[in-house]
Amino acid sequence: MDVQRSFFIFGFFFILFLIWETWKFQSHTHINQFHRQHYNVYSEKNSNDNNIFVTTDVFHIQINLKGGNIEKTQLLNFRDQLNSIQPFTLLDTKNGFLYHAVSGLIKKNDFQNKNFREKLTYRTEKKFFKLKKGQNELQIPLVWISKDGLKYVKTFIFKPNSYDIILKYEIYNNTNKNLEIIMFGGLQQTIAITKNKSSENSSFQTFRGAAYSTDDLKYEKYQFNSILKKNDLNVTTYNGWIAMLQQYFATAWIPDNTQLNTFYTTKINHNTAEIGFYSDTINVKPFSKKIYTSKLWIGPEIQDKMATLAPYLDLTVDYGFLWFLSQPLFKLLKFLNSIVENWGISIILITLIIRGIMYPLTKSQYRIMSKMKELQPKIDKIKQDYKDNKKQISEEILILYKQEKINPLGGCIPLFIQMPIFLALYYMLISSIELRHAPFVWWIKDLSSQDPYYILPIIMGFTMFLIQYVTPSNTLKTDSFQTYTMCIVPIVFTLFFLWFPSGLVLYYIISNFVTVIQQKVISNYFKKNKISI
Numbered sequence: 001m002d003v004q005r006s007f008f009i010f011g012f013f014f015i016l017f018l019i020w021e022t023w024k025f026q027s028h029t030h031i032n033q034f035h036r037q038h039y040n041v042y043s044e045k046n047s048n049d050n051n052i053f054v055t056t057d058v059f060h061i062q063i064n065l066k067g068g069n070i071e072k073t074q075l076l077n078f079r080d081q082l083n084s085i086q087p088f089t090l091l092d093t094k095n096g097f098l099y100h101a102v103s104g105l106i107k108k109n110d111f112q113n114k115n116f117r118e119k120l121t122y123r124t125e126k127k128f129f130k131l132k133k134g135q136n137e138l139q140i141p142l143v144w145i146s147k148d149g150l151k152y153v154k155t156f157i158f159k160p161n162s163y164d165i166i167l168k169y170e171i172y173n174n175t176n177k178n179l180e181i182i183m184f185g186g187l188q189q190t191i192a193i194t195k196n197k198s199s200e201n202s203s204f205q206t207f208r209g210a211a212y213s214t215d216d217l218k219y220e221k222y223q224f225n226s227i228l229k230k231n232d233l234n235v236t237t238y239n240g241w242i243a244m245l246q247q248y249f250a251t252a253w254i255p256d257n258t259q260l261n262t263f264y265t266t267k268i269n270h271n272t273a274e275i276g277f278y279s280d281t282i283n284v285k286p287f288s289k290k291i292y293t294s295k296l297w298i299g300p301e302i303q304d305k306m307a308t309l310a311p312y313l314d315l316t317v318d319y320g321f322l323w324f325l326s327q328p329l330f331k332l333l334k335f336l337n338s339i340v341e342n343w344g345i346s347i348i349l350i351t352l353i354i355r356g357i358m359y360p361l362t363k364s365q366y367r368i369m370s371k372m373k374e375l376q377p378k379i380d381k382i383k384q385d386y387k388d389n390k391k392q393i394s395e396e397i398l399i400l401y402k403q404e405k406i407n408p409l410g411g412c413i414p415l416f417i418q419m420p421i422f423l424a425l426y427y428m429l430i431s432s433i434e435l436r437h438a439p440f441v442w443w444i445k446d447l448s449s450q451d452p453y454y455i456l457p458i459i460m461g462f463t464m465f466l467i468q469y470v471t472p473s474n475t476l477k478t479d480s481f482q483t484y485t486m487c488i489v490p491i492v493f494t495l496f497f498l499w500f501p502s503g504l505v506l507y508y509i510i511s512n513f514v515t516v517i518q519q520k521v522i523s524n525y526f527k528k529n530k531i532s533i
Contacts, residue, residue: 050121052065053128056130058077060072062093066120067102068142069101070296072089073089075299083445098189103183106182106183109180122143123143131159131160137157137160139158140157140158141155152171163297164296164297171284173286175287179283181282183279183294185242186275187243191228191271206318207320209222211245212241215240221245233265234263240261241253241254243297245318251298252296254297256292262277301314301433323427326431342440344444344506347506347510348506355518358417371406375401429504430448435503447501449502450502456505460497
């Protein structure tokens with residue numbers, strides 16, 4: 001099977017993949033548009049009198065003292081958009097959209113009576129807090145005291161250059177009665193995406209929804225639609241976490257693993273979902289104290305840091321169904337970048353490494369092409385001799401291949417190997433926070449987004465034509481349909497690549513140039529050894 005036909009097969013399956021992904025994106029968009037038109041989840045008329053504000057070297061955070069919940073988080077080291085001066089907002093509260101990290105303590109009786117949303121109003125010393133330079137940690141205690149002597153101290157602990165927040169609950173039972181308490185934490189989010197909250201990569205959607213990990217499951221996604229359909233999650237575990245995921249960023253609760261916890265999902269209303277946890281009953285004896293500690297990650301999906309915070313939390317980086325390829329490719333890419341300090345050059349180097357490893361297969365492909373070309377007159381004779389019997393033609397050709405020890409599919413193997421690598425690189429580029437807004441050279445300011453001037457896709461299309469031009473084959477001269485097909489495929493690919501991440505287009509360009517060079521080297525080798533091609 002010649003290279004042109006192989007490219008056609010590769011292009012056919014790849015375009016099918018693009019159509020499928022686009023259909024999923026459009027379906028998701030239509031659902032979101034419906035919700036945006038019919039429901040607003042929050043009114044900005046709510047008073048800000050209860051809010052306190054926290055600033056660290058990585059955060060601007062807004063906490064509502066009614067409930068002591070985080071209702072807005074800005075990530076200072078990440079821009080909202082390329083070339084923007086605005087920090088990226090992850091958690092938020094605004095008209096038409098909310099995304100909150102909630103937590104609290106509930107008496108066991110209130111929990112059983114479904115008073116799960118009861119909010120206590122805490123007090124604190126001041127309204128503004130700041131982690132100063134050189135300060136090891138910033139503790140923000142929120143205090144609530146009941147009339148009968150019950151006291152809760154809810155302390156947020158921030159550390160420098162850290163996206164994980166420690167939440168420490170101190171429960172003081174200053175009564176003469178035994179207290180049974182339950183601690184809960186949850187992540188609430190509007191399912192509909194407002195325009196300014198849409199995915200950064202418009203060509204495809206990465207996973208956006210809930211996820212969790214338990215003693216029995218390393219990592220499990222949980223679709224928003226499943227929550228809306230009341231397919232409620234209800235699992236108990238000591239270890240694990242619950243999270244809300246989106247492209248590049250995640251929020252996750254890691255509860256105290258010394259307690260048995262129950263992970264749950266619930267539908268707050270038709271447009272807002274929640275995933276959360278609640279602890280087993282905490283018994284606090286009269287005139288005694290208990291402490292319950294959990295952790296909250298709010299920020300970029302930095303794999304090495306998330307892995308140290310909780311087992312398997314790094315799996316929240318959504319590399320899709322080819323994660324087993326994307327993960328090692330990312331580690332290699334990160335290693336190369338630590339040397340050259342340019343993600344674009346790292347992509348070029350990883351392309352050269354991949355193509356170098358595949359060179360023996362490429363050489364074998366051309367050897368098969370050479371043999372098949374030599375057999376073409378015999379194949380034409382078989383077609384002529386059995387022109388009225390297609391089944392016999394196929395059988396005779398297979399017998400010929402067997403006699404000559406040729407596997408006709410062998411010529412396609414390098415291309416079929418490249419396809420999953422290509423897709424794995426795609427998911428890596430649109431999911432790894434390290435590549436978000438990563439510049440290359442000149443006009444390429446963000447390797448994770450499309451080329452703003454479409455220069456790279458046009459170069460890529462040129463390289464596909466160049467491959468066809470330098471590939472020796474008689475098929476283009478004899479098969480007018482395939483000639484037309486192989487002229488149209490580069491154009492179709494170029495059109496699709498217009499909206500692809502520029503880093504991926506760069507990989508494909510370098511890969512195509514390497515293909516041309518390898519063809520020249522192999523061709524010279526065949527000529528030197530008098531092997532026809």
